[in-house]
Amino acid sequence: MLEFNKVSFGYDENSKILDELSFSVRAGEFISIIGVSGSGKSTIFRLVTGLDKPLAGDITLEGNKNGARLGQVGYMPQQDLLLPWRTILENAFLPLEINGVDKQTAYKQIKPLLKEFGLEGTDDKYPSELSGGMKQRVAFLRAVLSGNPLLLLDEPFSALDAITKLSMQEWLLDQWQKRKSTILFITHDVDEALFLSDRIFLLKNKPVTAIEEISIPLRRERTRKDLHRPDMLELKERLLSTLRSEVTL
């Protein structure tokens, strides 16, 4: 699905952020990326979406090596970035509009999805009239409607309160399983990563030269209780201590 092969990148020549980084993601996987602040998580997303080009190395998306990637991945930024002058329906319509889909057809496609995303009755509301959790769902819907099988979510739930966050996580898992998309998910929350992912990518060193891949020893059908299993608790401890050792104040 997605492959990084010895990718190097830096915003300026002298200070590299990624140094010969390699990893690969299979179709249908849910992968969380964790790493300390400023380690380069969002930068990886910028490279995947095609907003930035690697200085060296290859990025292969669906067999397309170093091809144009803008418009090929669904991206959900940390802030919802909904357009305040557009209603919820019109906001969701944006990626389709850009792809040249006409309004009638698009609205027919979007309306049932609004219901499925728990946004029923918000069609003609403006973003300012919605709660934080709802706005994040709209932003996710917009990413889904880009029609791309690979979705990048950059700390989507970090601005939500703890309870809303938990229900959004469960909801996201539901949606992911239903749509069979591939998700790359940036988070700072170790519990969140453990609960959601098939694998966790832990960014190490500065610049990032390698990622530690951690497979989660849980079935896909999981509940929050599974996080209390001894092996999961041990894994959590290990992740936290690795992260702590990476933090340089």
Added chain:
Amino acid sequence: MRNTASLLIVLVFLTLWEISARLIDKAFILPSPVQILVRLWELKDVLFLVHLPVTLLSIVIGLTFSIILGTAIAVWMSQNASVQRAIYPILIASQMVPVIALAPIFVLWLGYTIWSKVAVAVLITFFPITVNAFDGLSSGKRETEELFLTMGATKKDVFLKYSVPIALPHFFSGLKVAVTLSVIGAAIGEWLGAQAGLGYFSRRMMTQFDGAAVFAPIFVLTFVGILLFVCVAYIEKRMLNWRTKS
């Protein structure tokens, strides 16, 4: 009502004016509001049928010019950084030029025609429109523009679907300033040399020591200014109705 307080203040002001005008009792220098209204009524045909249309025409032409030229330059600057670097400082500097002192030159060049008034109106309304439109067009967030790009948007998509809508509130702020200035601009132009128009009429009455008739067209001009402002505010409210929701 929302504007009760302002209305009250205006009423108090007019009352004080009325009282002092009666005490001073020199109508050719300080006519009272009632005298002005009476004179306005007497002169209604000349004012509203002869002079008002002339002034309105210069205002409308001047504003149209400013809006077209101003937005065009704003768009050009927003699309091209070197154009912006070249023009923006000149634009700011141009505001230091005392337009009112320049106005007689326009009369010299363009004569007593409507075009000298249009020129003055354009010169003072052009700036708020251009600067506000430009500030609006460049007020977009980089993150959102990049989000558009990740959706496969072209530069044109970003401009039409993001930059323009986000610029509209700024544009309307500029327009509200511009419409009020346009009335002043047209009036100044007429003051300096014209054969018709409310500014011209006011000035002619001054030479005849008819104080109330000097003020009558000024009342009309004020009213025109308020009316234009209210129109723009109304259009703004209709177009940006999302802003009132929350």
